[in-house]
Amino acid sequence: MIKSAEVVIIGGGISGCSIAYNLAKKGVKNVVILEKEYLASGSTGRCGAGVRQQWGREMNCRLAMESIKFFENAKEELEYDKDIEFKQEGYLIVATTEKEDNQFKENVKLQRKLGIPVEYLTPKEAKKIVPHLNTKGVISATFCSKDGHLNPFLMTDAYAKAAKRLGVKIYTYTEVIGIKVKNNKIYGVKTNKGFISTRIVINAAGGYSKQIGKMVGIDLPVYSERHQILVTEPVKPIQGPMVISFSLNIYCQQTPHGSFIMGRGDSNEPKDLRVTSSWNFMEQMTTTAINLLPPLGELRIIRQWAGLYNITPDKHPILGPVKEVDGFYLAIGFSGHGFMLAPMTGLLLAEQIIGEKTTIPIDKLDKDRFERGEMVLEPSVV
Ligand code: FAD
Numbered sequence: 001m002i003k004s005a006e007v008v009i010i011g012g013g014i015s016g017c018s019i020a021y022n023l024a025k026k027g028v029k030n031v032v033i034l035e036k037e038y039l040a041s042g043s044t045g046r047c048g049a050g051v052r053q054q055w056g057r058e059m060n061c062r063l064a065m066e067s068i069k070f071f072e073n074a075k076e077e078l079e080y081d082k083d084i085e086f087k088q089e090g091y092l093i094v095a096t097t098e099k100e101d102n103q104f105k106e107n108v109k110l111q112r113k114l115g116i117p118v119e120y121l122t123p124k125e126a127k128k129i130v131p132h133l134n135t136k137g138v139i140s141a142t143f144c145s146k147d148g149h150l151n152p153f154l155m156t157d158a159y160a161k162a163a164k165r166l167g168v169k170i171y172t173y174t175e176v177i178g179i180k181v182k183n184n185k186i187y188g189v190k191t192n193k194g195f196i197s198t199r200i201v202i203n204a205a206g207g208y209s210k211q212i213g214k215m216v217g218i219d220l221p222v223y224s225e226r227h228q229i230l231v232t233e234p235v236k237p238i239q240g241p242m243v244i245s246f247s248l249n250i251y252c253q254q255t256p257h258g259s260f261i262m263g264r265g266d267s268n269e270p271k272d273l274r275v276t277s278s279w280n281f282m283e284q285m286t287t288t289a290i291n292l293l294p295p296l297g298e299l300r301i302i303r304q305w306a307g308l309y310n311i312t313p314d315k316h317p318i319l320g321p322v323k324e325v326d327g328f329y330l331a332i333g334f335s336g337h338g339f340m341l342a343p344m345t346g347l348l349l350a351e352q353i354i355g356e357k358t359t360i361p362i363d364k365l366d367k368d369r370f371e372r373g374e375m376v377l378e379p380s381v382v
Helices: 014-025 058-072 098-113 123-129 152-165 206-215 279-292 294-298 338-354
Strands: 007-010 031-034 091-095 118-121 140-144 169-171 176-182 185-191 194-197 200-203 223-232 242-245 250-254 260-264 301-311 318-321 328-332
Touching: 007 014, 014 031, 014 152, 014 328, 014 338, 031 152, 058 098, 058 338, 091 098, 091 123, 098 118, 098 140, 118 123, 123 140, 152 169, 152 338, 176 206, 185 200, 200 206, 200 338, 206 223, 206 301, 206 328, 223 279, 250 279, 260 279, 279 294, 279 301, 318 338, 328 338
Parallel strands: 007 031, 007 200, 031 169, 091 242, 200 328
Antiparallel strands: 091 140, 118 140, 176 185, 185 194, 223 260, 223 301, 242 250, 250 260, 318 328
16 A cells, blocks of 8 residues: 555545545546445445435535536546436425425525526426326425436446546555544544555545544534435336425435335434444335325335435535644535535535635535534425
8 A cells, every 4th residue: 555645535435536536637646545445335325316406505506506517427527438327307396384385485596596497386287297296285396307316336436437547546445543643734544554644634434524533633513324215126117306305204216227216314313323224214214105106105125225424413514624633624414415416525625625716615614614603504405
């Protein structure tokens, strides 16, 4: 293993690989990714892989909009030899409470102002888009045809291969076990395979980001929570868009291979690093799914699994340097939507590290916003 690096990125998920690619593309030499297992083994490879621009706050809308523009051309930009399976057939988000309907009206105003092509629909109009949707109890819906989903393994692989071609070194099965800090400056990282001296470390460790923070003596304002998901047998295509309801607590999409993938949030989920599956999840998930999308009751489940959401108090990520330790950067706290934001995460972190003006102002995404009382809560999350 190499002995020194310009930048060390901890975590080989979509964020770490995107940051590495963007740094190398901007000419930074000797960038290293350290991954304790294999690429995409964390939340990235366990996620629903939905990408949407329909957010309730400007920051998430803008990060997602720019990221989707990237996904649309990712294969060409990254010179990837496979299809990344970007199925851009929209997100249909249904409201089942008056409060939610009011929020959707606000969301649509904001999204349209930003140029997001979103429609506000009656239940009847929503049913035209997803004919098997049970509209009983549905008050309204919003739809953006440019949202969708793509394959998280292929997308991570595309970034990793492009990064490698630009000189990035990727060490899998290499765990960071300590970070050397002296006089509030980064001096290097200790791994299970040796020491790498560096002045810049990026914490892109997903669900483990708090543990990495502790290595430099910082208690990061994030926690991890198990989120579960399941997949059915494949069937012929019947559902174009991802269907979501925040109030019913469900997201559900049909992948290009024909399987349905669905997940839900649960505030009673363990807030630790557990990624076991539960029977309770499967019961609640299938009950909600069959009620909202009745034909799904005919399908067999083939597998369920779990991954970690790394969550901030305002459901926005934390991006950028910290004031306590010179050279320590964060790309954490994606609160369940870090896959879709990864193109912007990579670009913005690279811009910050080399001292460029960021494409979008992100000083409000620093970790100290909570202490300053400046957080803006994102309402539209599962
Ligand atoms: P990760 O993919 O978790 O990568 C971090 C990596 O760091 C891991 O591979 C881990 O092994 C490694 N690591 C940790 N500690 C160390 C160490 N000490 N040394 C070396 N390596 C280390 N997002 C969306 O945008 N759309 C969705 O539809 C969506 N659905 C989701 C559904 C579920 C069930 C879950 C769990 C998440 C979902 N997310 C979704 C969130 C998304 O998965 C994450 O926000 C995103 O993948 C974060 O990527 P990351 O690279 O930051 O973290």
